[in-house]
Amino acid sequence: MSARGVSRIIALAFVVTLCGCIAIPIPGKPDPGRRDNIDERVGERFQPGISTREDVLLTLGEPADVAEDASWVRYTNVRNLGHWFIGGCGGYVCNAFETGDTIRYRTVTVFFDPAGRVREVLNFESPADFVPEIRLLDERYKAVAEPGEGLIEMFRGAAWRTADRWAPGTLFVTDRALLFFEITDSGPLYRLALRLPVTAIASVDWAPEGKAEGSERFALVRRADGASDAFAFTPLSGDLAPQVAVFDRARTEHFIDVAGWLRPPGRSPVPSRP
Amino acid sequence: MRLRALPASRSLLAGAALLWALLLVGCVTPATATATAPSLGPVVALDFIQDGVTTIEECEPRLGPPSKKIPGAAGGQMLTFWLEQEAGEMHVFVDPRSLERARYSLVLSFDARGVLTRHALVKVWGS
Numbered sequence: 001m002s003a004r005g006v007s008r009i010i011a012l013a014f015v016v017t018l019c020g021c022i023a024i025p026i027p028g029k030p031d032p033g034r035r036d037n038i039d040e041r042v043g044e045r046f047q048p049g050i051s052t053r054e055d056v057l058l059t060l061g062e063p064a065d066v067a068e069d070a071s072w073v074r075y076t077n078v079r080n081l082g083h084w085f086i087g088g089c090g091g092y093v094c095n096a097f098e099t100g101d102t103i104r105y106r107t108v109t110v111f112f113d114p115a116g117r118v119r120e121v122l123n124f125e126s127p128a129d130f131v132p133e134i135r136l137l138d139e140r141y142k143a144v145a146e147p148g149e150g151l152i153e154m155f156r157g158a159a160w161r162t163a164d165r166w167a168p169g170t171l172f173v174t175d176r177a178l179l180f181f182e183i184t185d186s187g188p189l190y191r192l193a194l195r196l197p198v199t200a201i202a203s204v205d206w207a208p209e210g211k212a213e214g215s216e217r218f219a220l221v222r223r224a225d226g227a228s229d230a231f232a233f234t235p236l237s238g239d240l241a242p243q244v245a246v247f248d249r250a251r252t253e254h255f256i257d258v259a260g261w262l263r264p265p266g267r268s269p270v271p272s273r274p
Numbered sequence: 275m276r277l278r279a280l281p282a283s284r285s286l287l288a289g290a291a292l293l294w295a296l297l298l299v300g301c302v303t304p305a306t307a308t309a310t311a312p313s314l315g316p317v318v319a320l321d322f323i324q325d326g327v328t329t330i331e332e333c334e335p336r337l338g339p340p341s342k343k344i345p346g347a348a349g350g351q352m353l354t355f356w357l358e359q360e361a362g363e364m365h366v367f368v369d370p371r372s373l374e375r376a377r378y379s380l381v382l383s384f385d386a387r388g389v390l391t392r393h394a395l396v397k398v399w400g401s
């Protein structure tokens with residue numbers, strides 16, 4: 001059979017499969033965390049060493065979070081892109097379901113020097129979608145966060161290697177620590193399994209290659225005392241099934257980038273990648 | 275009691291109706307959350323705000339407690355308030371539940387003496 005014939009059969013099969021199916025995009029409701037003035041170019045409005053804390057607030061408005069010593073302010077923009085309604089009939093059965101809302105979460109953190117001038121602007125959008133339930137987890141994070149501790153990024157679908165197993169959970173990167181919440185079989189659903197203060201972190205980088213299969217795809221956090229913690233991530237930010245380790249380079253790289261903004265005292269920050 | 279036989283067409287119709295009803299079993303109308311919309315805060319006039327004139331002591335009686343107090347330059351202080359515009363009037367929010375409706379962030383920057391040096395009304399969302 002010719003290639004054209006095969007492609008026709010595939011197209012026909014595709015059409016037959018879709019017969020009776022309907023997919024409708026449902027726009028998302030405006031999120032209470034929506035900030036239209038927080039976008040990917042917001043950092044261009046400020047000049048390091050020149051713009052002041054006043055300039056930032058007078059341009060962007062009240063921040064979502066402020067450091068206790070006002071050494072940084074953080075803005076977030078949560079956009080709900082909506083979801084899909086999918087329905088279909090086949091044989092004698094009709095069914096329909098809705099996908100979860102697609103949420104985009106942008107975080108802009110502006111760091112200031114002691115004189116109150118802009119030192120640098122960290123601006124990134126979470127690379128993967130996450131579902132609104134993450135906010136429940138966010139509440140759990142707030143319950144254990146120290147006063148004034150600022151959240152830089154959260155990684156759902158993370159895994160932390162402990163005692164020869166990969167514990168599934170969610171990893172939070174704050175300006176003071178790495179926090180890992182493990183998913184448990186019984187309540188509470190998420191348990192704080194690790195709080196690693198930035199003062200205890202010596203470096204965050206790719207795991208050395210060649211030591212174990214897949215080692216080049218997870219990150220290694222070396223502690224100042226010589227111990228280390230490994231973190232891996234699923235391709236999407238869904239929860240991991242227990243004992244399942246799925247490694248994704250892109251999200252691991254994102255974690256290493258974000259961890260590079262941690263500021264161990266007396267050490268230079270890891271430069272951001274271009 | 276004697277049952278009367280239905281004509282074939284009516285039987286077919288009744289059967290179709292029954293089938294339709296069966297198909298609808300399991301369909302539900304999703305309940306929509308009917309949360310009470312947060313009420314607007316009191317109307318505020320912003321014309322008293324003038325750089326170099328307005329003092330920090332004047333603000334709280336007119337605008338209520340600020341949403342945030344942030345250290346400013348050279349011992350100064352910045353106050354922020356959330357506002358919403360409706361029917362041409364500005365309302366200030368004091369109830370945190372109302373924040374999701376606030377589209378404007380008012381930022382007031384005072385010097386160390388408590389005199390307003392700069393201010394801005396920033397629209398944070400909405401066309």
